[in-house]
Amino acid sequence: MDEKRAEPDFLPVSTPATLYGEFTQNSNRRGRWAVNLTEKDLVVQRIASAPVGRNKVVLSLRDCVGCRAYREDDKADPSAYFAAYFYPLRKRRWMTSPSRQRVEQCFRLAALQDSHANLEEAEKWARAVRERSARQQRLRDDVLLNSLPHPCRILLFVNPQSGKGQALTLYNSHIQRMLNEAGVIHKLIITERQNHARELVKDVDLSQWDALVIMSGDGLLHEVINGLLERPDWEEAVRTPLGILPGGSGNALAASVHYYSGVSQVRGEELLVSCGFLLCRGLVSHMDLVSLHLSSGQRLFSFLSLAWGFVADVDVESEKYRHAGAARFTVGTLVRLASLRIYKGKLAYLPASRGRHMDKRGERREAACCRNPASCLTQTLEDDFPNNTCHSNNSLKLRRSEGRSPRSAAKALPGPPDALLPPLDQPLPSDWVLVPEEEFVLMLAMHQSHLAEDLLAAPNARLADGVIHLFYVTAGISRSALLRLFLAMEKGAHLDTNCQHLVHEKVRALRLEPGAGKGIITVDGEVVEYGPIQAEVHAGLGRVISG
Ligand SMILES: Nc1ncnc2c1ncn2[C@@H]1O[C@H](COP(=O)(O)OP(=O)(O)OP(=O)(O)O)[C@@H](O)[C@H]1O
Numbered sequence: 001m002d003e004k005r006a007e008p009d010f011l012p013v014s015t016p017a018t019l020y021g022e023f024t025q026n027s028n029r030r031g032r033w034a035v036n037l038t039e040k041d042l043v044v045q046r047i048a049s050a051p052v053g054r055n056k057v058v059l060s061l062r063d064c065v066g067c068r069a070y071r072e073d074d075k076a077d078p079s080a081y082f083a084a085y086f087y088p089l090r091k092r093r094w095m096t097s098p099s100r101q102r103v104e105q106c107f108r109l110a111a112l113q114d115s116h117a118n119l120e121e122a123e124k125w126a127r128a129v130r131e132r133s134a135r136q137q138r139l140r141d142d143v144l145l146n147s148l149p150h151p152c153r154i155l156l157f158v159n160p161q162s163g164k165g166q167a168l169t170l171y172n173s174h175i176q177r178m179l180n181e182a183g184v185i186h187k188l189i190i191t192e193r194q195n196h197a198r199e200l201v202k203d204v205d206l207s208q209w210d211a212l213v214i215m216s217g218d219g220l221l222h223e224v225i226n227g228l229l230e231r232p233d234w235e236e237a238v239r240t241p242l243g244i245l246p247g248g249s250g251n252a253l254a255a256s257v258h259y260y261s262g263v264s265q266v267r268g269e270e271l272l273v274s275c276g277f278l279l280c281r282g283l284v285s286h287m288d289l290v291s292l293h294l295s296s297g298q299r300l301f302s303f304l305s306l307a308w309g310f311v312a313d314v315d316v317e318s319e320k321y322r323h324a325g326a327a328r329f330t331v332g333t334l335v336r337l338a339s340l341r342i343y344k345g346k347l348a349y350l351p352a353s354r355g356r357h358m359d360k361r362g363e364r365r366e367a368a369c370c371r372n373p374a375s376c377l378t379q380t381l382e383d384d385f386p387n388n389t390c391h392s393n394n395s396l397k398l399r400r401s402e403g404r405s406p407r408s409a410a411k412a413l414p415g416p417p418d419a420l421l422p423p424l425d426q427p428l429p430s431d432w433v434l435v436p437e438e439e440f441v442l443m444l445a446m447h448q449s450h451l452a453e454d455l456l457a458a459p460n461a462r463l464a465d466g467v468i469h470l471f472y473v474t475a476g477i478s479r480s481a482l483l484r485l486f487l488a489m490e491k492g493a494h495l496d497t498n499c500q501h502l503v504h505e506k507v508r509a510l511r512l513e514p515g516a517g518k519g520i521i522t523v524d525g526e527v528v529e530y531g532p533i534q535a536e537v538h539a540g541l542g543r544v545i546s547g
Pocket of ligand 1: 161164251
């Protein structure tokens, strides 16, 4: 999508500060309601003798997804209606945290005998609600890019097999209605097999769509992102805003996007409604993507995580508990704890504090100083490869340089070049850190906050912070300490447990060389070939609909 095209859907303020009207409600034609539309709220009050507080409803326009005017089929009835749809945060009696609940306000305008005049008046109200609601979207120029146009057109991929196999039911029960309320035009694609979405995305005419939305687990989004980056026009394609609606059992990106919106943690259908709300509001942010190289020469992109050891094993082994939904990871964790094992390998990383990069004007800056990671073009360490030699067969051994450009490895592969990574079989530059331990229980590289709906693995991560949050747990940790870590992770408190075996580093690139033998490595929850792997973050390369 052309980012310049997406102007917010409102005109300069021309309507009066407050609109006032008295109407009946569609659901109750006996009473009358006084309706005040201010710049920030829709205030609805029943005109009755009861005390004011009891019959007054104040709905924030920040919670509004849409408003429409219409007439019913009855030609003899000249009335028109306007209906506004809100999703405010409300706490249900049996729930610990608030979640978004649907509230519809529908008013009947029948002051005139002329149906056109009534409809015109209803349209005036609907437009005013939409315009004011759009003005309530605060665009923070450091992270948020723009908002989706209105009306917006989305291509919605639903994986009917994802999670407990209920994604289509959830689409029918929640999402279809929300999109209609928000005036979002969408085409539904029900994926039929693995890689179906990837193939479609590689060929689709992206100019027809303002966003691609995925209703599934994280695996389908992984496919879509890689499909976009495999296109010849990947530079343009990767800027297509992506939306995520949780339909799987992990739903890590959906939980991360919800978390960044500042609202307390929710799960299941509450998380779906929250993500649906964010989609309807249509604010677009940058998102980091991580480029990965496998030993076979394959290159792929990741938006979420790279896991080896305990976490990867749990992810794959817990597939058989899929019917349990999000609880599958808890069951899997307990089963794997019972047969806890050690994973041998070598791990090295480039600390974020050392990753220097160029901005658009070609000036050198420290990564940590960058206020707007999205403005980063490419990171380069070419200057950090001073002439030197290294005589080692071990590619994780640090070196000064071998006089060849680190870009050469990525040249023939799609997507942006990697400037920090030498070829996988070559030693690493001297400013990388080699982890002294070679026995691990897990290695987990997180690009976003959540590993699953209820696993806040990297609480400080942000959509486009330009860093990989690298965690590793060294051998020697007891089963009970590891269990405590995972229990604390539900609230993101694992780093406060002062576990000496847990290390957290913010890095810009990493390399893992697992020891010989079989094992599991996952990228965004999907299994990739086992063997040496390296990764580099591309700050703000992707776009995601967030809050
Ligand atoms: N109709 C289908 N039948 C079988 N597999 C499909 C179908 N559509 C998509 N897939 C594949 O299913 C895989 C898993 O999808 P995804 O991760 O989105 O859901 P999930 O595994 O249920 O979610 P989670 O990872 O959260 O448990 C993806 O690789 C996707 O390509």
